[in-house]
Amino acid sequence: MVTKVVDLRSDTVTKPSDAMRAAMAAADVDDDVLGADPTAQRFEAEMARIMGKEAALFVPSGTMANLVSVLVHCDTRGSEIILGDTSHIHIYENGGISSLGGVHPKTLPNNPDGTMDIDKIVAAIRHQDGALYYPTTRLICLENTHANCGGKCLSVEYTDKVGEVAKSHGLKLHIDGARIFNASVALGVPVHRLVRAADSVSVCLSKGLGAPVGSVIVGSKAFIDKAKIVRKTLGGGMRQVGILCAAAYVGVRDTVGKLADDHRKAKVLAEGLKKIKQFTVDLTSVETNMVFFDITDPRISPDKLCQVLEQRNVLAMPASSKSVRLVIHYQISDTDVQYALTCIEKVVEEILSGNVKLEHLTNGTTANSYGH
Numbered sequence: 001m002v003t004k005v006v007d008l009r010s011d012t013v014t015k016p017s018d019a020m021r022a023a024m025a026a027a028d029v030d031d032d033v034l035g036a037d038p039t040a041q042r043f044e045a046e047m048a049r050i051m052g053k054e055a056a057l058f059v060p061s062g063t064m065a066n067l068v069s070v071l072v073h074c075d076t077r078g079s080e081i082i083l084g085d086t087s088h089i090h091i092y093e094n095g096g097i098s099s100l101g102g103v104h105p106k107t108l109p110n111n112p113d114g115t116m117d118i119d120k121i122v123a124a125i126r127h128q129d130g131a132l133y134y135p136t137t138r139l140i141c142l143e144n145t146h147a148n149c150g151g152k153c154l155s156v157e158y159t160d161k162v163g164e165v166a167k168s169h170g171l172k173l174h175i176d177g178a179r180i181f182n183a184s185v186a187l188g189v190p191v192h193r194l195v196r197a198a199d200s201v202s203v204c205l206s207k208g209l210g211a212p213v214g215s216v217i218v219g220s221k222a223f224i225d226k227a228k229i230v231r232k233t234l235g236g237g238m239r240q241v242g243i244l245c246a247a248a249y250v251g252v253r254d255t256v257g258k259l260a261d262d263h264r265k266a267k268v269l270a271e272g273l274k275k276i277k278q279f280t281v282d283l284t285s286v287e288t289n290m291v292f293f294d295i296t297d298p299r300i301s302p303d304k305l306c307q308v309l310e311q312r313n314v315l316a317m318p319a320s321s322k323s324v325r326l327v328i329h330y331q332i333s334d335t336d337v338q339y340a341l342t343c344i345e346k347v348v349e350e351i352l353s354g355n356v357k358l359e360h361l362t363n364g365t366t367a368n369s370y371g372h
């Protein structure tokens with residue numbers, strides 16, 4: 001008998017649907033490094049159309065999508081980018097922009113809603129007068145939704161304003177849109193409108209959209225031509241990649257329409273957690289598919305809670321030394337949400353009664369790798 005696991009660690013944990021597997025099996029493929037894979041070409045053209053940009057490029061991961069984008073915009077060593085201090089690019093991508101691209105990060109505080117203050121962005125742009133000693137600002141990066149800020153959405157108005165700042169200073173704007181479809185659905189704004197101000201956007205296919213592998217980068221044709229070269233340099237040129245694009249296409253076709261339901265379930269989950277008196281949850285902060293809650297009772301650590309939950313087949317990730325992150329995706333049902341809530345409640349009682357043993361977490365998390 002297969003035991004059901006309610007996996008709330010991330011929206012990256014989905015298994016390919018039957019329709020994805022069928023599409024992979026049937027995909028018409030050829031060598032994409034030679035520019036000949038018809039399924040990859042169709043998928044990239046479709047993503048460019050949906051995102052309202054001239055061209056698109058499939059890459060293996062969100063990390064590579066961001067890295068390629070930054071390296072194309074900052075093709076001179078000593079370039080500087082302005083980005084949030086809790087952004088994924090800054091925290092969780094191995095500093096690749098610096099180690100591989102010679103790009104200097106200028107971080108600004110991310111507000112709880114995922115924004116950076118516009119006046120701080122303007123003030124951070126390096127002045128030409130200091131060209132002898134300053135790095136050169138070339139790019140601003142936003143993240144939408146903002147994962148470390150709880151999956152918050154950046155509005156179209158804010159994104160447009162940052163785009164205006166970038167344009168008026170001769171800079172480019174990149175959006176890490178790993179979950180841009182979640183933002184688009186939550187805001188009720190078409191995704192192409194949401195990213196209109198951006199010169200490039202990276203979109204993860206293997207998060208809320210449920211594909212097994214991959215991201216796309218979108219931008220102008222000239223940008224994507226350069227991105228293709230950088231992707232190859234980084235080892236991201238893949239041969240019969242239509243196999244992966246076929247699954248990703250099904251994800252985009254079938255899953256975007258389910259994101260609103262993910263967001264509804266996240267709210268249900270948050271409301272249930274709020275009733276547990278050892279936790280605090282800010283219900284207004286649940287805008288998309290992520291729920292963060294703080295544990296206020298010092299006898300319950302996030303590691304301990306997640307470890308005991310795992311014994312009941314509910315997987316969750318510690319987000320900090322006092323908080324836990326739960327993420328909804330389309331393979332989580334209403335019943336799963338209720339099961340998780342019941343287990344969490346029981347586990348809290350067990351821990352408080354001193355009735356549990358703490359072993360190693362086996363869900364891929366350590367105390368120092370919160371919430372990637």
Ligand SMILES: Cc1ncc(COP(=O)(O)O)c(C=O)c1O
Nearest residue numbers: 061062063064088147176178372
């Ligand atoms: C906001 C954001 N950007 C980029 C990435 C990187 O994606 P990948 O894990 O595919 O490299 C992630 C992954 O969790 C993410 O949450």
